[in-house]
Amino acid sequence: MLDPADSRSAATDAIRDQARRIGFELVGIAPAGRPETLEHFGDWLDAGFDANMSYLARRRDAYQHPDNVLGNSASLIMLGMNYRAETEAAMGPSSHSTQATPTIPARIARYATGTLDYHDVIRERLAELADFVHQQLPGCRTRGIVDTAPLLERDFARLAGLGWFGKNTMLLNRKHGSWFFLAALLVDHTLEPDTPQQTDHCGTCTACLDACPTQAFPEPYVLDAHRCISYLTIELRNETIPTELRSGIGDWVFGCDICQEVCPWNRDAMPTTEPSFAPLDQLAAPDALHLLSLDQSQFDQTLGQTPLERPGRQGVVRNAAIVAGNSKRQQAVAPLSKLLDDRDPIVRSTAAWALGQIGTSAALAALRQRQKVENMEEVELEIDAAIEAALAGRPRQ
Numbered sequence: 366m367l368d369p370a371d372s373r374s375a376a377t378d379a380i381r382d383q384a385r386r387i388g389f390e391l392v393g394i395a396p397a398g399r400p401e402t403l404e405h406f407g408d409w410l411d412a413g414f415d416a417n418m419s420y421l422a423r424r425r426d427a428y429q430h431p432d433n434v435l436g437n438s439a440s441l442i443m444l445g446m447n448y449r450a451e452t453e454a455a456m457g458p459s460s461h462s463t464q465a466t467p468t469i470p471a472r473i474a475r476y477a478t479g480t481l482d483y484h485d486v487i488r489e490r491l492a493e494l495a496d497f498v499h500q501q502l503p504g505c506r507t508r509g510i511v512d513t514a515p516l517l518e519r520d521f522a523r524l525a526g527l528g529w530f531g532k533n534t535m536l537l538n539r540k541h542g543s544w545f546f547l548a549a550l551l552v553d554h555t556l557e558p559d560t561p562q563q564t565d566h567c568g569t570c571t572a573c574l575d576a577c578p579t580q581a582f583p584e585p586y587v588l589d590a591h592r593c594i595s596y597l598t599i600e601l602r603n604e605t606i607p608t609e610l611r612s613g614i615g616d617w618v619f620g621c622d623i624c625q626e627v628c629p630w631n632r633d634a635m636p637t638t639e640p641s642f643a644p645l646d647q648l649a650a651p652d653a654l655h656l657l658s659l660d661q662s663q664f665d666q667t668l669g670q671t672p673l674e675r676p677g678r679q680g681v682v683r684n685a686a687i688v689a690g691n692s693k694r695q696q697a698v699a700p701l702s703k704l705l706d707d708r709d710p711i712v713r714s715t716a717a718w719a720l721g722q723i724g725t726s727a728a729l730a731a732l733r734q735r736q737k738v739e740n741m742e743e744v745e746l747e748i749d750a751a752i753e754a755a756l757a758g759r760p761r762q
Contacts (some may be wrong), residue, residue: 366449378502383497384426384444385489391445391538391545393525393559395430397438400520409587412733413719416590418600419753427515434516435508435551440558442494443518443525446487447637448476449544450644467652468696471688474595474620476546477672486641487511487548500555510549518547526559532585533573533624539566542631579613582643594621599676605714605747611687618651619673619682649671650747651664653692656685657700682707683715685724690719698723702731708717713739714747721751 375396384392406526431438476483491509498507510516519536523529528538536542553665574582581592590596594617598605625631648671664678689697704716720728736748
């Protein structure tokens with residue numbers, strides 16, 4: 366008769382092997398329990414660093430144990446899927462590279478440039494892995510998670526040996542850096558756990574903290590979402606981005622990779638082999654000028670099935686206007702001037718700011734024309750400030 370411990374060990378090894386076969390480069394097992402950084406998470410919420418993401422505080426109690434995600438959880442199969450695509454230079458000429466050089470280059474975070482949304486890709490693989498787990502552990506219950514449930518995934522990933530916490534709050538792995546998605550498959554049967562990651566390999570390096578243009582890290586291992594470019598360009602909706610942070614947005618229209626790009630552990634990270642994460646031209650090299658021109662119908666047709674659907678047309682056009690303003694390119698004056706008549710006050714406000722940054726006589730004329738008819742106070746204030754900025758900057762012809 367097979368010893369139960371031997372049977373558990375054999376099932377665990379088989380599950381690890383299967384997870385790697387179906388595309389998860391990182392696999393580890395952690396026991397279910399109270400997350401080690403739960404108190405830190407509570408302090409973070411109490412400090413208000415979650416900004417407008419109130420759903421985190423509403424589900425605060427649920428984060429105390431995986432049982433609140435899957436009843437009687439015993440083990441968590443922690444998984445990492447690499448999304449770092451090769452650069453175009455490394456891959457050679459692309460068979461689908463037909464897009465012209467952007468007039469006003471913009472940037473989208475790498476994780477969102479692929480042909481498919483990573484949630485869909487990983488959920489499909491999780492379902493396949495769950496089927497295998499049920500074969501190995503008849504009668505078990507499972508639940509797959511891809512960053513949408515009240516689970517502190519990084520805690521359990523570290524406990525499963527997948528990596529350590531970087532000072533930018535991301536999980537780091539010696540081989541893959543931080544260019545990977547985290548997922549979890551919760552099981553109500555006990556599996557053999559992996560050895561937790563005990564060492565921190567960041568040392569005295571503060572490259573990620575120093576590089577943040579909006580100073581979103583008040584201290585190591587703490588992120589203030591209010592100032593994070595990823596939060597501002599994706600999660601902040603139905604609001605203008607605070608004026609003092611707009612220049613720090615730089616050329617990012619969706620997300621931000623700066624703190625990852627400067628991390629030494631990411632320099633030689635392995636490239637992904639997942640075809641779904643190969644970058645699309647329109648996302649890998651977006652043109653802010655093109656994004657400014659999108660009406661709702663055009664947005665739905667071209668970007669509605671991409672991750673950019675999350676901030677919606679309002680958010681994407683708002684962000685593109687900031688990129689255009691930061692670029693100070695005169696080519697943006699005409700589309701920005703048109704946006705002064707947009708139905709959305711957030712779009713009008715941000716377009717006004719951008720015209721003030723560009724500051725040409727044409728930009729100033731457009732602002733003064735809109736000033737005569739604008740009837741929303743918050744937009745009027747933006748136009749007034751933009752005119753002052755244009756005049757102070759000695760408008761160019």
